[in-house]
Amino acid sequence: MEPIIEVKNIKKYYKVAKREKGLGATIKNLFHRKYEIKKAVNDISFSIKKGEIVGFIGPNGAGKSTTIKMLSGILYPDEGGIKINGYIPYKQRKQYVKHIGVVFGQKSQLNWDLPLIESFELMKYIYKIPEKVYEENLNKFTQLLDMKDFINQPVRQLSLGQRMRGDIVAALLHSPQIVFFDEPTIGLDVVAKEKIRDFIKYMNETEQTTIIFTTHDMQDIEKVCDRLIIIDTGKKIYDGSIVEIKNKYANSKTIEIWLEDGKKEVKTFDVNQTPMNEVMEELFSKYHIKDISICEPEIDGIVRDIYEKRVSLEPVVAGMGE
Amino acid sequence: MRTYLEFAIKKFQNKMTYRFDFFMEIVNTIITIVVYLCIYKALYGGTKDIDGITYQMVATNFVISMGLSNAFKFNEMFLQDKIHDGTITNEFLKPVNFTFRMLWENIGEGAFKIVFNFIPALIFTIFYTSFCPPKSIINFLVMLVSISLGYLILWLISFIVQTWSFWLFSVWGIITIKNVFVNILSGSLLPIWFMPDLLRKIISFTPFESIYFTPVRIYLGELSGRDILSGMAIQILWIAVLAIVANVFWKKGVKKLVVQGG
């Protein structure tokens, strides 16, 4: 199948004004500004097929938001090209944005003074959504996200979690084929996170919506995504399925054993260094075991190891992951 | 068009929720107008006219220009705030023209204030002092068109200054100075009739005269026939010039945003 999103070797360098300390330097700066080049996105490529949900992760400052902005058409790449749904986002912005939905968890797109429902109504006019589609989507979404209680409240009175749900609905009312979420679960409680995850999954399954989303919560990734792209300092360092990353890079396994006397023992070991046989032999000879369970590797731990460079990933081939 | 009208309507409804605010604004408008009328009443002190300008004409000028300048106020820090908190980029994610959206929201606010601020203040001042009636119904209707053109001039001047916040950290000071200029040179503090000839000549080459003074003169019948047409042609010319300038700044600002990322 043809990819719906194609990103080829995009780069974005920010020019940051350098500030030096001291009066002399300040005055000198007035006449001759010094700039520093920040390589926020440094040669990233990938392609995504229709209907995929891709988790986009990386440490703070890795370049995730910058990439999302380029995909949404509100930032020009310095080099490279993007083609999404047949459009070049930054060149055909007006046409293109009708087909996408974007949620920036950190920045609300709702009108602060208006009740939520009126912000939604504005979307109807902005996107020229047919009345029937609008009503249908609105009912479905508000029900799924459990929003009846606060839909008539002005946005400025909403809690973070309520506002976020409002933002998500506002971005999806026009049934976009492609949705970008930049940290949609930031600062939310477990229940709210769960609701949003279920909703994202639901949209993907029922509407075949193609979704990219960034997060720092690995639970989001594990529960929602099939595919994971990891970037660090502007470069892609992993692109593949979640299962694969677990199998390949989960070095440490944890075994929990319950003893006859009711006590619980936990043992963590590195599969590459001590084979499973040895560990088991040791355990069986040492304890009277009532029950045993081998825990699945936590994606959290893997990602931590990757960010802290404790494991080295195989170099990724540009555009891999088909 | 429907979409933009909807922005205006939403803004109008939105304003309705702040009732106390608008009550205070009526009082504010009434007080400023009455204070100025008192001063001019004293200045006239019983003389029928000064250089052919009667007290009634001055009062009419004040009520229209000052009353409307209160009604035509809107949040001029809007663009700067949006640029500072970064929400400006959200606007580029929507398939609507953000500039028109701003304009129509401001129009919605203006319409609200005309209905709930200007008209009540006008009714109050009618009891307080006497005004000139419009020269004719036609003059009155043409004045309404001319006021709309005046609003666009006022709005475009504000918008141009607002776009400078793409480059400057704060445009608050510039906006304050701009408003002093607009208030003085548009004749809403001192009627343009009483300005020295040289200043009057200079003002006639600026867009400020076209904001309130042209509509006032149409209403009073100071302009008639061909002069009305040329007055309005000048208004339209200024709108065109200002719109071009505004567009240049806006495009450059947006370019800076999408190329440099803020």
Ligand SMILES: Nc1ncnc2c1ncn2[C@@H]1O[C@H](COP(=O)(O)OP(=O)(O)OP(=O)(O)O)[C@@H](O)[C@H]1O
């Ligand atoms: N407008 C800007 N001007 C200059 N530098 C910027 C700008 N926006 C981002 N940067 C820099 O570019 C780099 C990437 O930022 P970006 O916001 O894309 O990171 P991120 O992966 O989204 O991080 P986080 O997880 O913290 O949200 C950072 O080093 C940041 O300081």
Ligand SMILES: [Mg+2]
């Ligand atoms: Mg980010």
